[in-house]
Amino acid sequence: MSASMLRVAIPTASAILMAAMGFAQEDQARFEVAAWVDHFDFAPVMRDGQPVFDTETLGGCLAILDHVQETGATTILWRNCAGGNMRYQSAIESGHLPDILDKRRIADTRGLLGWVRYGVAEPDIVRAMMDECRERGLVPGIHWPFEESHGHLWTISQFNFDHPELWARTVDGRPWCGRCSIAYEETIEHKLALVDELLDRGATRLFIDLYRSGAWSPAYEYVPPVLEAWRERYVEDPPGSTTDERWARHVSGYVTAYMRRLRAHLDASGREVELMVGVPAVSMVEPDYALLHRGADWRAWIDEGLIDTLVVNFFTWDADRPFESTRELGRELLDFVDGRCRVLWPVRAYDYGGYGMPSYSQATGLPQDEIAVRLMQMAAEEGADGVSLECVDYRNYSDTTRPRMKALSQQLNAP
């Protein structure tokens, strides 16, 4: 059997395995096109001085969905938060811009963006959009960054502000308000309670995006329980280097523990919910970026069967051989995964890290639409289960790109 024939066989085996695991096969496209949607990014889109989308209303969000569907998306991963603040009517966490001023939070003062209040919007935006996705035959999912702050002080959540005793700490023991440590049970329980809110709103995909970590890394996990466990295990103080591999692996134990809790929580919910995890800079060389900078031992998660889908945020392809090296990296990854979970290949409009379509365009001179279809086609040829689109903001995927992607999506999913 040739390598390409083997790869064609993998999706079938994968499908059988997933069916055996009880996945929601009826919702799943054969070749998934998963669109990440941050409706906040549609808020400042203006035409003739007027906003195109009122992202605090159902009508505005439906218009966003119309635009997103022009890419041929089969799954919608709707962003649920800005940092630690939720973009729906959360009962347990502060909203996107709190309704009542908290003097510890410096407000976003950017034009429209500074005044949108998704936390009090009617109807509840996430519930409405999960319902709408289902109506339109799309898989309803949530894009949840692995973060509690997102670039601004106003994104730090009420839970975080209220619990400095749970804050992460730097190597010199200084409290770091960017995130509550995942080593504390209170932090995990809070996150699981938020999961319940998302499940209650009808999400059937929960996508944890490890690229967006709010600058958190193992460098901020020098909290007492993590330190005590280290000293007990190694009988010495932790290394001064915050990117020491042993330290990263030690911290990864806590991230993995969280993933186990999440998996168990989803399984116990009685709902068929798929756990997706986004990993940046996927490399088969260990220790990789994800381990050192996110404490993410994603190989172990696959080995243990914790995750249903691995979303590749980006491959670190070679600028001299953009497509060839992308194909090789993807092939290597698929060989490792070997059908144990689904894999979504990046067709990425964003260029953070330098490996998105703008960089492909720079390296090849090709326009975006050509790059997008080549990457989609490559993913299908190599046996990936689909592609992930980071992120479908307004015209991030150009007017010429969207129709070509849609046509290819329909072709790949044709009976």
Added chain:
Amino acid sequence: MLCRLAVIATCGAIAGIGATQPVALTSGPGAHTEAAWSPDGSRIAFQREIDGDVDLCVVNAEGGEVRTLVDGPGHAIHPCWSPDGQRIVYSFAHITSTAVQGIEHGWNLFSIDVDGGEPQRLTSGLARDYTPAFSPDGRWIYFTSTRGSTQGSTILMRIPAEGGEPEPAGGEHQRDVGFTEPTFSPDGEIVCCAHSGGYRSNWTLRLLRAAEPAVQVALTRPDAPMYAPAWSPDGSVIACTGYRPGDPGWGIYLVEVATGNALRVDSGPGVARSPTWSPDGSRIAFESDRDGRFQLYTMPAPQVEFPSVEPEAGLAAGTILLLEIDSDAGVIRDVSENANEVTIVGEPQFVDGGVSFGPGQYLAIVKPSGMELATEPFSVSVDIEVGELTGGVQIIVVGDYDVHRMGWQVYLNDDGYAWFNSRNTAGGFVGARSDEPLQPGQRVKLTGLRRRDGRVDLYVDGVLQQQSGASATMAYGQPNQIRVASQCDGGADFLGTLYRLEIYRGRVPDRTMRYLSLEEFLNL
């Protein structure tokens, strides 16, 4: 009567003190927060949140019936009393539409007679004005405001007490930088506020001269976040909300104004926040969630004995380079015991105790003796005035070694942030960054410290900055040169003024790092 209490922990600059049990002041429905004690001591104003609606209320200082002063739809928050006790100023918003449909108004200041009546609008417009505070003479209302901000920041502003156009009163807008919650020294000369240096920075307390708010000094350090300051009536102490590692959560801290030393007050179980003083200084009111929801409590104000802090041992013997600039004579000397020769290249301008550099102008101390640092800790301190920011990197000082031409550096990055960096054993960059970008014309003292364990820290005017680095354990032999005001082989010119350069073995004493010490600030 003051209640004398024992200091129960005196280790370090922050300790804890015991207090008598707080007494519940309110127990009504909803969350009661942001207490403000009336000038005559008889009443306390506060905000009450029920089902997402926030009203302004008043209760007698001994407790009893709660009177609603401002009610109805919307949020009335952050009450403060006029010095004559006749008015309460507060922040109010009632936002009913989406951002696209049009916000009716922002968070603005209003005033209401303590006996009720129609509120009077003091500010207007689509901004957020909050945490008002009267100056002690009653002439001004200071407050936090987003006016002029485009990227999420706040400054202090003020309006005449009777209302008028807001004007800046402290701080400058920079992304995610906050100056909030003003409180006055009893003589009205100094404003204390909460300050955040940027994204994920911890809140600290900062002092500003009211008449010249650009003159500032940090009162507390980011190791222990603190906010919501309230200056004591006798002027010696500032109460605030604070947290230090090891605490169970937010609590009430007292900060000694003269030293910045802080003590946590034992306020019982639960979170305690937002203290306010009785006008005679004998009691403190605050909010606590000890019973599951925030209510108001009062307790006797502890009479505090702050632990004395031994001044750090002087490290004069550890000085290995100390440049003094005689601008009258146009001479720069190394007055450390190493007395290394300083070469002036180009024709920098000598100005008022300093030397101003232009393109291609720099200082070089070639093959300096007595500067082998090995892997030991060291500090580099520069007193500078920032010149034109060109959008490029500006090297203030660099240590040039065989092992690495840019062994360590103090520099301004192309975005205006100051950095100190050293190197790890592989030559990798390990840096510490200032919390805020520096501004042209800013006089500032930058001190970089490479610690024994390889951590690198940057202090700006004596204040430890949030971002630091680790594993900078490169061993340094004799430098090829110490280059000032350009990169070791030219370029990256520093276009500002140098007043002093010091390099030490070990850690520089705090007082050396400050351009303006707390003591000097208070004695201005």
